[in-house]
Structures are given as C-alpha cells and as structure tokens.
Amino acid sequence: xFYRLSGIHHTRYESASxxxxxxxxxxxxxxxxxxxxxxxxxxxxxxxxxYLLPWLIMTSAALSLTLLMGIAGQLHFGFAAVMAIGAYxxxxxVRFGLPFELALxxxxxMAALIGGVFGAAALRVKGLYLxxxxxxxxxxxxxxxxxVPAISGGAQATLQTPxxxxxxxxxxKDEVRYYVALLWVVLVTxxxxxxxxxxxxxxxxxxxxxxxxxAVIGINIVRYKLMAxxxxxxxxGVTGAVLAYCFYQAVTPEQFSFNVSIQIVAxxxxxxxxxxxxxxxxxxxxxxxxxxxxxxxxxLAGLGLLSASTNLLAHIPLMVYGGLIIGFLLFxxxxxxxxxxxxxxxxxxxxxxHARS
Amino acid sequence: MAYxxxxxxxxxxxxxxxxLVALGIVLIYKSSxxxxxxxxxxxxxxxxxxxxxxxxxxxxxxxxxxGAILMFAFGLLxxxxxxxxxxxxxxxxxxxxxxxxxxxxxxxAPGFLGAAPKQIDLGLGLAPIIxxxxxxxxxxxxxxxxxxxxxxxxxxxxxxxxxxxxRAVSDDHVSSWSxxxxxERAIGISWGLAGLTAVAAGVLWGSVQGVDWTLSALLFPxxxxxxxxxxxxxxxxxxxxxIVGILGSVVPGYxxxxxxxxxxxxxxxxxxLLTIMFRPHxxxxxxDIERV
Numbered sequence: 001x002f003y004r005l006s007g008i009h010h011t012r013y014e015s016a017s018x019x020x021x022x023x024x025x026x027x028x029x030x031x032x033x034x035x036x037x038x039x040x041x042x043x044x045x046x047x048x049x050x051y052l053l054p055w056l057i058m059t060s061a062a063l064s065l066t067l068l069m070g071i072a073g074q075l076h077f078g079f080a081a082v083m084a085i086g087a088y089x090x091x092x093x094v095r096f097g098l099p100f101e102l103a104l105x106x107x108x109x110m111a112a113l114i115g116g117v118f119g120a121a122a123l124r125v126k127g128l129y130l131x132x133x134x135x136x137x138x139x140x141x142x143x144x145x146x147x148v149p150a151i152s153g154g155a156q157a158t159l160q161t162p163x164x165x166x167x168x169x170x171x172x173k174d175e176v177r178y179y180v181a182l183l184w185v186v187l188v189t190x191x192x193x194x195x196x197x198x199x200x201x202x203x204x205x206x207x208x209x210x211x212x213x214x215a216v217i218g219i220n221i222v223r224y225k226l227m228a229x230x231x232x233x234x235x236x237g238v239t240g241a242v243l244a245y246c247f248y249q250a251v252t253p254e255q256f257s258f259n260v261s262i263q264i265v266a267x268x269x270x271x272x273x274x275x276x277x278x279x280x281x282x283x284x285x286x287x288x289x290x291x292x293x294x295x296x297x298x299x300l301a302g303l304g305l306l307s308a309s310t311n312l313l314a315h316i317p318l319m320v321y322g323g324l325i326i327g328f329l330l331f332x333x334x335x336x337x338x339x340x341x342x343x344x345x346x347x348x349x350x351x352x353x354h355a356r357s
Numbered sequence: 358m359a360y361x362x363x364x365x366x367x368x369x370x371x372x373x374x375x376x377l378v379a380l381g382i383v384l385i386y387k388s389s390x391x392x393x394x395x396x397x398x399x400x401x402x403x404x405x406x407x408x409x410x411x412x413x414x415x416x417x418x419x420x421x422x423x424g425a426i427l428m429f430a431f432g433l434l435x436x437x438x439x440x441x442x443x444x445x446x447x448x449x450x451x452x453x454x455x456x457x458x459x460x461x462x463x464x465x466a467p468g469f470l471g472a473a474p475k476q477i478d479l480g481l482g483l484a485p486i487i488x489x490x491x492x493x494x495x496x497x498x499x500x501x502x503x504x505x506x507x508x509x510x511x512x513x514x515x516x517x518x519x520x521x522x523x524r525a526v527s528d529d530h531v532s533s534w535s536x537x538x539x540x541e542r543a544i545g546i547s548w549g550l551a552g553l554t555a556v557a558a559g560v561l562w563g564s565v566q567g568v569d570w571t572l573s574a575l576l577f578p579x580x581x582x583x584x585x586x587x588x589x590x591x592x593x594x595x596x597x598x599x600i601v602g603i604l605g606s607v608v609p610g611y612x613x614x615x616x617x618x619x620x621x622x623x624x625x626x627x628x629x630l631l632t633i634m635f636r637p638h639x640x641x642x643x644x645d646i647e648r649v
Contacts, residue, residue, distance in 0.1 A: 069449070075448075075449050075452075121630075121633060121634065124633070124634060124637065125633055125637045127448045127449075128392050128448055128452060128588075129584075129633050129637050131449075131452055132580060132584055132629055132633060133629065133630055133633045133634075135580075135629070136625075136626035136627075136629035136630045136633075137626070137630065139577075139622050139623070139625070139626040140623065140626045140627070140630070143619055143622060143623050143626075146619070147616060147618075147619065262456065262460070265453065266453070266457075269449075269450075269453055273449075311467070311468065311471060311472055312468045312469065314468070314472070315464040315465070315467055315468030315472070316464070316468065317464070318460055318461070318463055318464025318468070319461055319464035319465050319468060320464075321460060321461075321464075322457045322458065322459070322460030322461025322462070322463070322464060322465075323457075323461055324457075325453055325454070325456070325457030325460065325461075326439065326454060326457040326458060326461060329443070329446075329450050329453060329454045329457065330439065330442055330443075330454075333446065333450060
C-alpha cells in the first residue's frame with residue numbers, strides 16, 4: 001500500500017539496479033535528506049550540536065566499521081584507536097599549516113596505513129583470535145598516544161583543535177560543523193551502498209562467508225582482506241578527524257578508549273551487521289536510549305515514585321547498554337534493520353498478508 | 358639483585374592469581390567453546406557478594422562458602438538463560454553477548470551496592486614476609502598458594518566421573534550426546550565451576566586491591582594468560598600465568614621510570630599480539646584444523 005509495487009516495471013538494467021528501485025523508498029530518502037538539510041532551521045542549537053551532530057558522526061563510524069565487520073566479516077575491537085589516529089593526525093597537520101581539507105585526507109591515509117597493520121593480524125587468524133589481536137592493538141595505540149608527548153601534547157593533556165575553515169566556511173560555527181558532519185555521513189553512506197553492489201563488495205561477502213571457499217573460486221583473499229581493512233580504516237580515520245573538529249573541538253586520549261570501540265561494535269550489532277540503515281538506527285539507539293532512560297528514572301525519582309541514589313543513576317547507562325546488547329543478540333540477532341525490514345515487508349502488501357518479498 | 362628477585366617473586370605470585378581468573382575462562386572454553394569475556398565481571402560480582410555478606414556480620418569464611426554457592430548458581434543461570442540460546446550463532450555474537458554481560462554487571466554491581474572501594478578482610482595481616490632482602494606481599498603469597506591448589510584441584514577434577522564427562526564434551530558435542538552424556542548439563546556445570554573460581558579470585562584480589570569495578574579489569578591480563586597458555590589447557594593457564602605475571606612485574610619495574618608508566622598493559626598487549634601472530638593456539642592449546 002505505502003510501498004506500491006504495481007505499475008513499476010523496470011525495462012532497463014540501469015533503472016533496475018539503481019540504489020532504491022522502489023519509488024516509495026526513494027522518496028523517503030529524499031524527504032529525510034531534505035529534513036536533514038533543513039535541520040538547523042527546525043531544531044534549536046542545543047539539539048543540533050548535542051544530539052544530531054554526535055549521532056551523524058557516530059553513524060559514519062558505525063558505517064565504516066560495518067563495512068569491515070558486516071560486509072567483509074573481519075572482527076575489529078580497536079576501531080576507536082583507528083579513529084584516534086585520524087583525529088590526532090588531522091590536528092597536527094592543520095597545526096603544521098595544511099588546509100583542513102587536505103588534513104582530512106592525511107588523517108584518512110595515516111589511519112588506513114596503521115589500520116592496515118591491524119589487518120595483518122587478519123591474514124593469520126580470524127574469529128576470536130582476531131578480536132583479541134585488535135583488542136591488544138587498541139591498548140598499544142592508546143599507550144603510544146598517551147606516552148608520546150609529541151602526539152598527545154603530554155600525559156593528561158587536552159589538545160585544542162585549531163581554528164580553521166572548510167571550503168572557506170568557518171568551522172567554529174555550529175551550522176558549518178553540522179553540515180560538514182552531514183556531508184561526510186552522506187558520502188560514506190553512498191560509498192557503502194555502492195560497495196555492496198560492486199564486484200569489490202561481492203568479493204568481500206564471499207571472503208566473509210568462507211575465506212577458503214572464496215579462494216577456491218579465484219578471490220585473492222590476502223588482497224581483499226587488506227583492502228577491507230584499508231578502506232574501513234580510511235573512513236574511520238576521517239570520521240575521527242570529523243569527530244574531533246566538529247563535535248569535541250578538543251581531543252584527549254579517553255575520547256577514543258576501548259569503551260568507545262565496544263560502543264561502535266554495539267552500534268553495528270544493534271543496528272544489524274552489514275546494514276546501512278542499521279548503522280543509523282544502531283547509533284541512534286546506543287547513544288540515546290541510555291540518556292533517555294537515565295532521564296526517565298531521574299524524573300520518576302524526582303516525582304517521588306521511585307527512590308534512586310545518584311550512584312545508581314550514574315550506573316544506569318552501563319546497565320542499559322549491556323542489557324541492550326544482550327537483549328538484541330538474544331531476541332533479534334539481525335538487529336533494528338531487520339525490524340524495519342519486517343515492517344516494510346508488511347506494508348509492502350498491506351492490506352494482504354503474504355509477501356513474495 | 359634483591360630488587361630483581363623481589364619483582365620476580367611478587368610477579369610470579371600475582372601471575373598465579375591472574376591464572377585463577379583465567380581458570381574460569383578455560384573451564385568454559387574447554388567444555389563449550391565459548392570465550393567468556395564476562396569472567397572479569399563475574400570475579401567482581403563474586404567479590405561483591407562476599408563483601409555484602411561479610412557486611413551483614415556473617416563470618417568471612419562462611420561468607421566465602423555462601424558466595425561460592427551463589428556464584429555457582431549464577432554460572433548455571435547465565436548458561437541456561439543466555440548462552441544456550443546462542444548455540445550455532447557466529448562467534449562475534451557469542452563474544453559480544455559475554456561482553457554485554459560484562460558491561461551490564463559492571464553497571465549492576467557498583468550501581469546497587471556502591472561504587473566506592475570496599476574492604477574484604479581475610480585476617481591475613483598486612484606485614485610483608487621478609488626472606489633475606491626480599492619483601493613478599495603476604496596477600497599475594499596466600500593468593501598464589503590458593504591459586505596453585507585450585508589449579509591442581511581442577512586438574513584432578515578432570516579425572517573424576519563428572520570431569521571425564523566434561524572432557525568428552527570438550528572433545529566432541531555430538532559424540533557425547535550419542536553415548537548418553539548430557540552436553541547441556543556438562544556445559545552448565547563448567548559455568549558453575551567458573552563461578553566458583555570467580556569467587557576465589559574475587560575474594561583474593563578484593564582483599565589486595567579493594568572491591569570495586571576495577572576488579573573486572575582483571576579480564577585483560579586473564580585474556581593474555583589464556584591466549585598464551587592455550588584456550589583449553591589448564592596446565593597452560595598455570596605456566597602462562599607465571600610468565601604474564603613475571604613479565605608484567607619485572608619489565609615495568611625497570612621501564613616505567615623511562616617510559617612514563619603504564620608499561621604493564623603494553624607488556625600484556627604484546628604478549629597477546631605476539632602469541633597470536635606466531636602461535637595462535639598458545640603453548641598448550643589444541644590447534645584447530647579448518648575444512649571448507
């Protein structure tokens with residue numbers, strides 16, 4: 001009904017293989033994009049900078065990771081370290097005098113190079129061992145950043161992002177920061193959507209499903225695994241730089257700690273492995289639900305309906321967040337994207353009941 | 358020289374206490390192939406449980422026994438309610454599930470029982486034992502001895518009737534089913550035993566560094582121990598614990614002043630990385646042979 005399929009006949013390959021072949025989907029995307037572009041006019045600055053902005057940036061991070069974990073099947077528990085490399089590289093490059101646009105590129109390249117080293121572990125091991133190896137690398141990168149004063153500016157130091165411009169627009173204005181983040185997330189989204197329908201993406205999927213079998217049908221698994229790590233780390237590095245410049249505006253090593261890595265993995269899993277829409281939904285869910293629930297409990301406690309100590313309130317986000325991960329893995333392993341998909345399939349044939357899918 | 362000896366002895370003893378945390382991971386991995394990344398939080402939960410009962414004026418040793426029973430039940434429940442539904446799922450799902458449990462417990466225990474560090478007094482006294490020029494931490498000594506005893510006990514346990522069943526299950530689930538062994542129950546028991554070792558580790562570490570969420574950070578050295586020793590080897594846990602403990606004490610003892618601190622985590626990370634790069638199945642672990 002809402003997604004009317006009758007009368008849609010693709011007569012050319014181009015129209016059948018476009019990103020959103022069903023007009024209803026396409027119009028939804030355009031509408032969302034229009035809303036996103038108009039957001040600075042629609043919502044207050046507080047919402048723009050403290051909810052929308054981190055959501056968009058963490059979505060780009062989750063998208064970069066879903067390319068690696070969902071599409072290429074390589075587990076990565078050190079993604080925050082990759083983002084940290086990007087963030088610190090971009091800051092030092094801009095301080096060195098490079099324009100911000102080039103610094104973003106440099107951040108991506110640096111993160112991709114070091115991220116490729118993470119990938120070297122993937123050539124040797126997979127599954128659980130890859131998790132452990134990337135976890136260990138996260139600790140190593142963190143330690144190097146903290147203990148080399150040339151990078152972090154000394155232990156316990158906060159590094160301010162220098163004032164700079166993006167395409168001649170001043171980057172310290174809220175709207176400009178928002179549009180930079182929006183531009184980046186749109187770019188990453190289009191990239192991942194397109195990777196999924198190219199030979200590169202299909203090769204990655206083959207490697208994910210069974211790498212030996214992929215090798216048998218002629219896919220160079222060394223090359224594709226390294227390319228997956230390289231691409232994903234590049235995107236992660238630029239995302240880290242965008243996160244530093246557009247959201248935090250000052251970086252400390254704790255912003256890229258192991259917990260952040262887990263958070264991004266949780267976004268990917270809660271959203272649905274390998275799903276682009278899932279990255280958006282997962283990031284929103286993981287960022288917002290703990291805040292909403294803490295506020296709700298605080299509100300109920302304020303009304304006197306519930307007694308909650310400040311200590312308990314401080315720990316609710318952790319509990320919610322662990323509970324979310326457990327709950328989704330147990331009850332909807334394919335994540336929020338699957339829930340959306342079920343709804344969409346229902347409305348595809350509504351008011352009838354059977355979908356041909 | 359005395360400084361080196363002191364680092365060596367205390368490192369070896371801490372290493373044995375790391376083994377105690379790692380023992381739980383090995384017990385579970387051996388029977389079910391599940392890498393239990395929630396073991397750190399289980400150690401913390403065990404310590405909190407014992408502290409809670411001790412604060413109700415239960416004698417400490419009775420509290421430890423009661424805590425052990427509670428954590429055995431917790432292990433059984435975790436297996437029944439969470440892990441059994443994940444059979445056949447990809448490894449990332451199982452890893453994330455145990456990690457989710459770790460995060461949940463890290464919020465749950467400090468949230469309801471208080472985040473400030475708490476004392477568990479085992480009545481050991483604080484004065485170090487002095488052997489020649491070497492100062493040995495009394496709590497570490499007791500912890501090391503108990504860890505040794507428990508590792509020996511678990512080696513012996515695998516010779517008993519139930520232990521034989523567990524070994525069969527660790528070998529092959531389907532063939533165990535076909536000879537009438539309840540695989541589910543065996544895996545449940547291994548989770549319960551992991552809960553028991555978690556209480557032992559929690560009480561010992563809690564008496565050393567206080568009971569709070571930092572106990573769950575023991576997961577990281579414990580992971581290094583199991584990776585180095587082999588995920589399914591109890592003997593490996595013992596030797597790897599010694600190595601991780603000694604390296605984690607001697608290297609920072611000399612390098613921390615030069616590098617500005619925190620070298621212990623670097624040593625631990627390097628142990629994990631190098632083991633995985635050169636011998637992924639660890640010193641004594643069983644090598645997986647993969648077929649298409």
